[in-house]
Amino acid sequence: MTGISRTTGTDGHVELNPRRWWALGAMVASMLVLGFDMTILNVALPTMAEQLGASTGEQQWMADAYIVVFAALMLPAGLLGDRFGRRAMLITGLGIFLAGSVVGTLATDVGPVIGARAVMGIGAAFVMPLALAVLPSLFPEEERGKAVALVTAASALGMPLGPIIGGWLLDHFWWGSVFLINVPMVAIGVLACAFLLPETRDPSSPSVDAVSTVLTVAGLGALTYGIIEAPVRGWGDPLVVGGLVLSVLLLAGLVARERRAARPMLDLRLLAHRPFLLNTLVATLVMFVLSGLLFLLPPYLQAVLGHDAFGTGLRLLPLIGGLVVAAKASQPLVERFGARAVICAGLVVLAFAALLGTRTTADSGYGFTALWLTIAGAGFGFAMMPAMTAAIGALPRDRAGSGSGLLMTVRQVGGAIGIALLGSLLASVFADRLDTGRLPAELADRAGESVVAAKVIAQRLGDPALAASADAGYVHGMVVVLLVCAGAALVTAALAAWLLPRRAADAGVASPVVHA
Template sequence: MATVTQQDEVRRDPRRWWALGALVASMLVLGFDMTILNVALPTLAGDLGASTGQQQWMADAYIVVFAALMLPAGLLGDRFGRRRMLIAGLGVFLAGSLAGALASDVHWVIAARTLMGVGAALVLPLALSVLPSLFAADERTKAVGVISAASALGLPLGPILGGWLLDHFWWGSVFLINVPMVALGITACLFLLPETRDPAAPRVDVVSTTLTATGLGALIYAIIEAPHRGWTDPLILGLFAASAALVTALVLRERRSARPLLDLTLLARRGFLLNTLAATLGMFVLSGLMFVLPQYLQAVLGHDAMGTGVRILPMMAGMLLAAKGTPPLLDRFGPRALVSAALVVLAFAAFLGSRTTVDSGYGYTALWLTIAGIGFAFAVVPAMGLALETLPGDRAGSGSGLLMTVRQTGSAIGIALLGALLAGVYGDRLGPAAPDAAHDSVVAAHAVAAQLGDPDLAAAADAAYVHGMNLVLVVVGIASLVTALLAAAFLPDPRPAAAPVTDVAPARAHGRQ
């Protein structure tokens, strides 16, 4: 009994709020690193000569590694010490940020983003799993809410902060900004966090982790390279076949495992499967739009980096508005009606955006972006919470891990697939008569047009890019409508007694406790 009292006293240590503040700084970094690079991509395309495919890899390298390593990273913390592995993750993220700031070519930037993905995969689950050692049960919900809010706040901060840095400093500053905040997190972890571990934690399944990473990596590489090599190129076909074989091997291994890394049997639950599908589609759309929009706003409409970041905010504002209004609407209409209607709204926004012309101007873009943000949040927020509510308590941890992994995979595939579609259509529309360098990206085309004094080339590139963006939005709209129909037909419709979880993080933290 004395031990319990002493533990409660430790948890009531006033330093716990300082420790939480440091964790919040770390989560902010992870949040805006998901979006900060998107604003920098046009600058990187101009300064480093990055093609569309290389820009896709800059964005996707972080997300692919993040998705592949998140589950084993949590097990490493359980087994070897959460504080130790959290510090290690922050250290790896810090090293990746420094490498990115000092990079001199595209390949080093991609390598740095990969390293940052490794660090982020350690930090995200472990930042939540250390909270029980800091806070008693009556304070833990508040602490988890603060952490979740910090992670969500980082998303809209990324474009604004990235734009401001690019307007005042060189592109490496979008990496260097991480250094002081991560250093603060490491210092706080060293002095303020107690060490905790779970002696009964299973061993990390290296084979399953390798199959996940290589299978997903092969798929993403094939999708990104296909527009340049051709979809029937032997290498591309071989990579698709290899990815299918690796994923099949992963599924077979996980089904035989007594303690699987990915509990795929959860997908047999209709509510979990369809809500996960809706949440994953939302991340597919959001990541694809965040890749496509900055180049349109900067190259076609002519805004600077800071202006681009600010002009993405209507989508974020729509998301925040919808997130606030979700609980009462969910209580009144139920999840099936709300999620289905939200996906229809998202489809409407995409189809509206697909009517964009070179002369449309920003006002039209702001309109459909706001509608898209509302549709996204009304679909994804309840879908993520309801996916976890379908799970029994003893499988909340594995279920939240599977949901986050699939959701991150949707982000990576969104950037790869929609970016590949854009690159292929842009190159075809621009035509073979244009200089080779102009086919790399619309930013490169503007640079070539300026060197040659050829405004017609810049105008042709703008028209080709807008045409490609419109086709991407049509695909997004169709995918949203199909998912809406599936949700309306098959989604279970329990009326919740209380408001659902508005962020997956609390449930994920519960699963780690």
């Protein structure tokens, strides 16, 4: 199909239309927003916890509402674009994201913020797959690689920019500015897509299964609810147990339904390819740990070490910097030693960094934290990128598209569970270690909700012992989380070394394809 990438002159000569680069610029801006919205809220959570009185569980919901909905709806949103028009659905997604950002800007309580993040997740689920899907109609084959690289680079660049932009905004404006910044950028994206993009469809794509979509959203939501609420209510609480049991039943129903479908929306049969399955699990584990760390580090840097929001964003750069550098350096190493060796080495480096991080104390200071964060970032990069490339390379070429969608979905689910599970573990350990024996029951409960709440109460009462107990309790919780991360990384490294083929060719599959 011919889009705006080519025009035909009166002499029959086909010329490229320069408007395609303006359209690409709009999509790059939109993907940049999606990228930094994955991390921009993390640095704002301590401020929002103080000003809105949000507990650790509510902070987890504010972070996870976006990711859970994003992960659950990414595949059905892409299929809706294929069938009903990619431009129309892309504009719809940007509009939904814009609406969620406006609600977040105006919110004055925790509930509306969580709702706004969920609405933004719906919009992001449309934008992410469709921004890539429209590129073939915009660019000829010789330019398509450059266009894909720019769009994917914008999404990747957003992650390290998020904490920095969020920190600067919080130091100069109110916390709602982390939502407001989305409004002009997304509005420009909507206008550019409306006027510059051609409409394309693929009527032969699988139809959207409404039942499977509901099972996915409800199952992930129930799982997240059970994990987040457990530290507050207790693991034996009927609501927690009911949420976890319901999630198992719903997700089992999803698996059974998708396995019976002639053209499944979520092709779980791809997991029968062992190299794909194992590499997907590696990428998911890395996302699990990375998302968990990005959730627990800002309160440590702000509430325990005393840095402001912008300083916190800057101090997260060693983690992201190590990840970016290692991701770029991984390909030559894969070509020389094979993906298995690089993935295993990355996981071992990650485990070492986590174990080094367990030596952190409330008096360690930032220098030691920067050291183990840099090493952890390198471990993330060396493990994640080869695993993602090897996962898609393990599939037949005619199933690379569906495999890519499944990989991205499962990876995002790993991120959501990382925030929920590691955040809940941290909250539970912190509440157990916090010394609130001298406080009235109401204040004791309030202080146990988060380190920010405990420090605010300690400052209000002039109680340095409570403040010291809060710092020590939070750091101890962080140490326990890092021990879990180290153990998970080592177990995954052992499984990868045992079960992954030494080279891609050993699996008897196609060589890796470029994956966004």
